[in-house]
Amino acid sequence: MKKYYLGIDLGSTTSKAIIIDDKDQIMGRGITNTRANYKVAADIARQEAIYDARFNLLHAKIQPEIQANPNLVKYLEDIRRVFQYVQFRHRMKRLEELLAETVESFRRPDNDVLEQTLSNILQTIGPRIRDGFLHRNLGGQNQFFRDIVSEQYNLEVSAVPPEFYEPLMLAFDKSITPVENEMFTQSFEELVYEAMRYLNEKYQGLADQPNAGAQDDWYYAELNSSSKSFKSIERTLTQYIDDVVKEEIHIANMVGTGYGRALLPFPEDCIMSEILCHAYGAHAIFPNTRTVLDIGGQDTKAIQVDKHGLVTSFHMNDRCAAGCGRYLGYIADEFGLSLNELGPEALSATRETTICSTCTVFAGAEVKELLHNGEERPNILAGLHKAIVQRAMSLLARSGGVRNEFTFTGGVARNQAVLKYVTEMVRESYGELTMNIHTDSIFMGALGGALFARKGMIQTVPKEVAAKAS
Amino acid sequence: MSKEAIKEKSMILQKEMVEGLFNELDRVQETGKKVCYTFVPGNLSELIRCFDMLPVYPEINALQNAMRKKSAGYIKEAERHAHSEDVCTYVKCDIGMMIKGNVGPTGSKIPDPDVLLLSYTGCFTFMKWFETLKRSYPNAEVIMLHTPYQENGEMTPEMTAYMVQQLEQEVIPKMEKVSGVKFDPEKLKKILGLAREAQDWIARIFETTKHRPSPIDAYFAGVYYIGPINIGFRGTPEAVAYYKELYNEIMERVLQGLGPITPEGEMPEEKYRLVVEGPPNWTNFREFWKIFYDMGAVIVASSYTKVGGVYDLGWRHDPDRPLESLAEYCMNCYTNLNIPQRISLLSKLIKEYHADGYVTNSIKSCNSFSAGQLAMMREIEDKLEVPVGFIESDLVDPRYFSYSNIKNRLESYFQMLAQRKFIHETQNA
Numbered sequence: 001m002k003k004y005y006l007g008i009d010l011g012s013t014t015s016k017a018i019i020i021d022d023k024d025q026i027m028g029r030g031i032t033n034t035r036a037n038y039k040v041a042a043d044i045a046r047q048e049a050i051y052d053a054r055f056n057l058l059h060a061k062i063q064p065e066i067q068a069n070p071n072l073v074k075y076l077e078d079i080r081r082v083f084q085y086v087q088f089r090h091r092m093k094r095l096e097e098l099l100a101e102t103v104e105s106f107r108r109p110d111n112d113v114l115e116q117t118l119s120n121i122l123q124t125i126g127p128r129i130r131d132g133f134l135h136r137n138l139g140g141q142n143q144f145f146r147d148i149v150s151e152q153y154n155l156e157v158s159a160v161p162p163e164f165y166e167p168l169m170l171a172f173d174k175s176i177t178p179v180e181n182e183m184f185t186q187s188f189e190e191l192v193y194e195a196m197r198y199l200n201e202k203y204q205g206l207a208d209q210p211n212a213g214a215q216d217d218w219y220y221a222e223l224n225s226s227s228k229s230f231k232s233i234e235r236t237l238t239q240y241i242d243d244v245v246k247e248e249i250h251i252a253n254m255v256g257t258g259y260g261r262a263l264l265p266f267p268e269d270c271i272m273s274e275i276l277c278h279a280y281g282a283h284a285i286f287p288n289t290r291t292v293l294d295i296g297g298q299d300t301k302a303i304q305v306d307k308h309g310l311v312t313s314f315h316m317n318d319r320c321a322a323g324c325g326r327y328l329g330y331i332a333d334e335f336g337l338s339l340n341e342l343g344p345e346a347l348s349a350t351r352e353t354t355i356c357s358t359c360t361v362f363a364g365a366e367v368k369e370l371l372h373n374g375e376e377r378p379n380i381l382a383g384l385h386k387a388i389v390q391r392a393m394s395l396l397a398r399s400g401g402v403r404n405e406f407t408f409t410g411g412v413a414r415n416q417a418v419l420k421y422v423t424e425m426v427r428e429s430y431g432e433l434t435m436n437i438h439t440d441s442i443f444m445g446a447l448g449g450a451l452f453a454r455k456g457m458i459q460t461v462p463k464e465v466a467a468k469a470s
Numbered sequence: 471m472s473k474e475a476i477k478e479k480s481m482i483l484q485k486e487m488v489e490g491l492f493n494e495l496d497r498v499q500e501t502g503k504k505v506c507y508t509f510v511p512g513n514l515s516e517l518i519r520c521f522d523m524l525p526v527y528p529e530i531n532a533l534q535n536a537m538r539k540k541s542a543g544y545i546k547e548a549e550r551h552a553h554s555e556d557v558c559t560y561v562k563c564d565i566g567m568m569i570k571g572n573v574g575p576t577g578s579k580i581p582d583p584d585v586l587l588l589s590y591t592g593c594f595t596f597m598k599w600f601e602t603l604k605r606s607y608p609n610a611e612v613i614m615l616h617t618p619y620q621e622n623g624e625m626t627p628e629m630t631a632y633m634v635q636q637l638e639q640e641v642i643p644k645m646e647k648v649s650g651v652k653f654d655p656e657k658l659k660k661i662l663g664l665a666r667e668a669q670d671w672i673a674r675i676f677e678t679t680k681h682r683p684s685p686i687d688a689y690f691a692g693v694y695y696i697g698p699i700n701i702g703f704r705g706t707p708e709a710v711a712y713y714k715e716l717y718n719e720i721m722e723r724v725l726q727g728l729g730p731i732t733p734e735g736e737m738p739e740e741k742y743r744l745v746v747e748g749p750p751n752w753t754n755f756r757e758f759w760k761i762f763y764d765m766g767a768v769i770v771a772s773s774y775t776k777v778g779g780v781y782d783l784g785w786r787h788d789p790d791r792p793l794e795s796l797a798e799y800c801m802n803c804y805t806n807l808n809i810p811q812r813i814s815l816l817s818k819l820i821k822e823y824h825a826d827g828y829v830t831n832s833i834k835s836c837n838s839f840s841a842g843q844l845a846m847m848r849e850i851e852d853k854l855e856v857p858v859g860f861i862e863s864d865l866v867d868p869r870y871f872s873y874s875n876i877k878n879r880l881e882s883y884f885q886m887l888a889q890r891k892f893i894h895e896t897q898n899a
Contacts, residue, residue, distance in 0.1 A: 273882035275885075275886070276882065276889070310886075310889050311889075312886075313858050315860060400851075
């Protein structure tokens with residue numbers, strides 16, 4: 001039986017999981033938002049990573065046929081999108097039930113109208129979200145169940161008669177957390193076939209010939225016409241899917257890390273510090289790494305590592321989370337933007353406004369003042385991003401500076417404006433050196449955990465030492 | 471932390487000594503003894519004793535209040551009276567206690583000072599602290615002994631002469647005036663002889679941690695051991711008896727191969743030997759200690775236990791050079807050493823006590839300790855290739871002790887240490 005190894009990084013904002021095989025190859029990635037129930041967060045991340053691993057196995061299996069039938073890849077991608085929607089839909093159904101129950105429990109004189117208003121909202125946002133998943137890759141935009149639903153729900157609730165605003169928001173607040181903390185367990189097989197049924201409906205409604213519509217429409221038309229029917233592709237894929245669902249993803253060992261690691265349902269010896277895991281993960285991807293900067297939701301870590309990926313010293317922010325991911329979240333809320341929009345807008349700045357405050361809350365007040373004085377929003381955002389990086393630079397200096405090569409990890413490394421300032425400031429202070437950023441930057445802690453799970457601590461030390469010890 | 475702390479004979483002796491001092495402070499109105507407020511670093515206990523005065527150490531009161539969970543209220547009180555959030559929390563705890571009636575940690579009112587003796591000026595806060603006290607106690611005599619900083623890493627004859635001159639012309643005459651007791655050089659010599667004896671014992675006690683397992687924790691238990699020598703008992707037969715007893719108890723543990731006693735009993739296994747720089751946190755002292763002993767970490771040496779005197783390098787009070795040695799004592803306190811001297815001392819401790827790691831507990835409100843700590847840590851790390859850890863807390867303000875942050879950092883540190891220790895031991899096997 002093939003062995004797989006799991007690493008779970010339970011961060012303050014997101015929980016990540018990575019599955020590797022016995023050759024240290026990443027097989028699956030899972031991510032979800034960290035919620036009140038840490039076990040559920042860890043289980044969902046793990047489940048997502050296992051689903052992802054199955055899709056990757058599926059992709060590997062169809063590899064020989066891709067050249068002859070390139071539509072297979074597109075179809076598989078489409079299944080993945082819908083697969084995410086199917087998962088979303090199950091949770092959404094539960095939320096709808098709970099919302100209805102909660103509103104009913106209010107027993108207001110006008111409850112009938114309130115219930116009808118809720119029903120209208122849900123009927124409006126349901127298809128909109130469905131379209132988002134099926135046609136606009138909503139599942140691939142780093143948004144989680146809570147973010148997706150609340151964005152749409154809030155939008156609709158803001159348009160209802162004022163007397164319903166508060167009860168509807170209250171109902172949402174009361175319902176979302178229990179639903180979020182509920183674990184839905186469906187097999188990969190169930191979900192993937194449900195996804196294919198959705199695709200059936202979608203394809204059957206499409207034209208057989210390309211028209212002047214969007215590129216996606218053209219693709220689907222081509223899929224229908226060139227292969228006579230998507231059905232033949234579906235049939236081919238089904239055989240592979242049946243193979244993959246039979247394959248057991250046996251997790252031989254696992255390691256939990258991250259801020260919430262102590263709350264993970266793992267044995268004590270399967271829990272490791274996120275410092276060691278982030279460093280080891282970063283070093284596995286970039287073996288020449290000597291300094292790692294990780295900016296996560298609530299903490300920033302500056303880590304020095306040796307040539308074996310072992311930590312020699314580290315420094316973390318204390319007492320204040322300004323300069324971390326949550327700071328960006330707060331700023332995004334202040335501007336009414338999504339997190340993904342912050343970086344690009346900051347990059348469009350003509351100059352960086354100086355932000356004096358190092359405190360998240362005070363920075364909010366400062367931003368309001370600057371807007372009031374007519375400062376351009378992109379310039380303020382650029383200043384805020386710069387301020388974050390300045391704090392990280394101070395931490396790096398305290399940890400012993402930056403040594404070649406420098407690897408930037410954590411969720412915040414996905415922000416292009418942060419990346420720009422990190423690059424500039426590191427070069428300014430430490431000269432030309434190799435800087436590494438990886439698309440998996442947010443998964444480095446989980447990857448390190450998975451590697452520790454596979455190797456155990458002894459095997460992570462230098463080979464000559466491990467040989468001597470054994 | 472449900473188990474009762476185990477009490478040894480030395481602990482009982484210490485308790486009696488401390489209670490005795492507070493009883494004497496309670497009775498000053500009857501006995502007419504004069505009260506001298508002073509600080510631990512560079513304290514002139516022998517001289518105070520020579521004039522039959524009773525010492526009060528505000529920072530000891532502050533830390534004891536913190537251990538009894540009273541400091542938060544006192545700090546709040548001081549802040550209500552416009553002392554800023556950034557002021558040393560020892561100061562604010564002391565000021566708050568004064569405002570609230572100056573009831574000490576034992577529950578009795580601490581008598582007002584007859585004299586404010588500032589014998590260590592390396593901590594600027596001390597000067598401002600006594601300025602504040604002088605405003606509250608306008609009738610108290612103020613004695614300020616300027617202690618030169620060891621800028622060039624040495625105590626020159628000129629520095630000693632300068633201090634002796636101050637002792638002769640400023641300190642002693644004022645103490646005579648306040649106490650009404652004439653200075654008796656012979657009495658001082660006798661006290662200094664006993665002080666030297668106590669110092670010999672305490673130096674031996676802190677050397678026992680060279681054994682494996684270390685029989686004591688030189689930081690968390692060490693702060694109790696330094697109590698008598700730092701709070702006015704240096705130079706008494708009681709202190710000599712206490713340290714002798716303590717030494718014997720510890721040697722008994724060495725013979726039996728026992729590790730340190732913690733609040734939860736004996737530490738079963740010594741996994742890591744550490745040197746710690748910086749004072750401990752007092753508000754969550756036991757929680758703080760527990761993080762270490764739960765991980766099997768024992769502190770084999772610490773700079774904080776040298777805050778009332780550095781005896782490791784052989785320095786002792788000398789009855790044949792009474793005033794000169796008092797001067798040198800003041801100049802030789804840990805926080806009066808320059809940074810290279812501190813690095814050298816800490817490096818010596820790491821090497822001689824075979825430490826696996828070095829941890830800095832950086833205190834938010836203590837400039838004397840915190841200034842230069844990072845640079846020291848970096849140099850020690852580079853020079854000795856010893857794994858270093860850095861945590862932050864505070865002396866007596868519970869708002870600045872984040873258990874989860876500190877535990878998180880230390881867990882990471884200990885896992886890092888485990889890897890490095892494994893490598894080190896395997897390579898040297």
